[in-house]
Amino acid sequence: xxxxxxxxxxxxxxxxxxxxxxxxxxxxxxxxxxxxxxxxxxxxxxxxxxxxxxxxxxxxxxxxxxxxxxxxxxxxxxxxxxxxxxxxxxxxxxxxxxxxxxxxxxxxxxxxxxxxxxxxxxxxxxxxxxxxxxxxxxxxxxxxxxxxxxxxxxxxxxxxx
Numbered sequence: 575x576x577x578x579x580x581x582x583x584x585x586x587x588x589x590x591x592x593x594x595x596x597x598x599x600x601x602x603x604x605x606x607x608x609x610x611x612x613x614x615x616x617x618x619x620x621x622x623x624x625x626x627x628x629x630x631x632x633x634x635x636x637x638x639x640x641x642x643x644x645x646x647x648x649x650x651x652x653x654x655x656x657x658x659x660x661x662x663x664x665x666x667x668x669x670x671x672x673x674x675x676x677x678x679x680x681x682x683x684x685x686x687x688x689x690x691x692x693x694x695x696x697x698x699x700x701x702x703x704x705x706x707x708x709x710x711x712x713x714x715x716x717x718x719x720x721x722x723x724x725x726x727x728x729x730x731x732x733x734x735x
Contacts, residue, residue: 575600575650578608581642582630587621588642589630590650593691597629603656606633609649665718667696674724675700675708678716681731698725706733 576592592600601622607614617633624630636642660666667689675683675698684702689710691697696710708714708729717726 575603575606575652576629578642578645578648578650580646581639582625584639585632586636586638586642587630587632588636588645589628592629598624600629600631603652605652605656606631607651607653608633608645609651610645611648614651669720670698670718670725672723673718675702676724676726677729677731678726683727683729683731686725 575594576590576597578588578590580589581587582589594600601619604619605616606619608617617635619631620634621632622629636645654666654668657666657668660669670686671688673686675686677683682702683706684700687699687701687705689696689698698708698710698715700706700708706729708727714727714729715725716728718724719726
């Protein structure tokens with residue numbers, strides 16, 4: 575869902591960078607999971623607001639600026655079950671992890687290991703005989719077939735990534 579970038583105020587509010595298209599939708603999830611230094615922990619969402627400098631949230635148990643500062647750099651997530659089904663024409667990245675990636679000629683390049691963002695572009699990490707970074711944009715990603723658990727890309731096996 576995003577990454578905590580630091581405290582907001584003195585009462586434990588958190589500023590975070592969302593990894594979603596619509597940050598306002600994050601208010602719908604009652605339980606956030608935070609990758610704290612001691613591991614993933616569930617923290618109920620108490621309040622959520624959109625400010626001019628981005629979204630901010632107040633999580634249960636984070637009651638002052640020091641507690642919020644300790645969470646700087648931590649990832650935030652929700653359970654897959656909380657997401658529900660993706661709307662028609664959309665998909666969740668988590669559902670693509672493990673799918674086989676092949677080029678348009680059918681040559682297998684590997685499997686999706688994860689994603690990362692570079693500005694506005696998501697990049698798919700594909701691991702096979704070597705690791706490839708393929709931009710997840712229509713120019714390169716031609717089809718996602720959930721039934722066959724595969725992704726077809728316009729990407730040749732010998733491209734440098």
